[in-house]
Amino acid sequence: MAMNNQFTPIEYLVIDHFCSLNELASLISYTPQLRCLILHKGKSNDSNIMVLLSSITLANLxxxxxxxxxxxxxxxxxxxxxxxxxxxxxxxxxxxxxxxxDAHRWEQLILNYFSQLEKFYLIYDDYVDNEQKYPIYTRRPN
Structure with missing residues (x-):
């Protein structure tokens, strides 16, 4: 959560460094005017993100x-x-x-939360390694 109402007028933010979703949430809590967000190296969170998210609204994004x-x-x-x-x-x-x-999950997410969404792009990239066991995607592609 932003402290002492110290906000920045940043509208376009590009992060080209490893950053967890928690760290990203902390950064964007200071950018209420944000219109465009690019994160090149997002990673998993270390802790619960819900507390911080409840105080952030980015209506311009x-x-x-x-x-x-x-x-x-x-x-x-x-x-x-x-x-x-x-x-x-x-x-x-x-x-x-x-x-x-999971196309059905994406469909529900978009229908329930993103009524204004005009463009959706998903690229899934994975590397097959003989040492690891990968789950098989059993649903029909859509």
Whole structure:
């Protein structure tokens, strides 16, 4: 939460450094005028994000690009549904959590939280390694 009402007039924010969703939430709590957010190296959270998110409102934010590393879908879902009500464009790049391929979940998320969304991009990229066991996506592609 922003302390002493110290806000910045930043409208476009690009982060090209590893940053957890908690750290990102802390940063954007100081940017109520934010219109565009780009995060190139998002990662999983260390702690509960809900406390901080309840105090953030970014009504001007219309465009988000998140390139996530090792972030689970549930964390992203909580993050984006709490503070981005007026999104027009959402771009997600993810790997390692097969839940991101669940088209029905995305459909429900978009229908219930992003009525103004005009563009949605999802890139799922994963690397197959003989040492690891990967779950198989069993749903029909959509």
């Amino acid at each position: 219309k465009w988000i690009y998140l390139n996530l590393c090792q972030t689970i879908f549930n964390e992203l879902e909580i993050f984006i549904t709490k503070i981005f009500p007026n999104l027009k464009s959402l771009s997600i790049i993810e790997s390692e959590d097969i839940t991101f391929l």
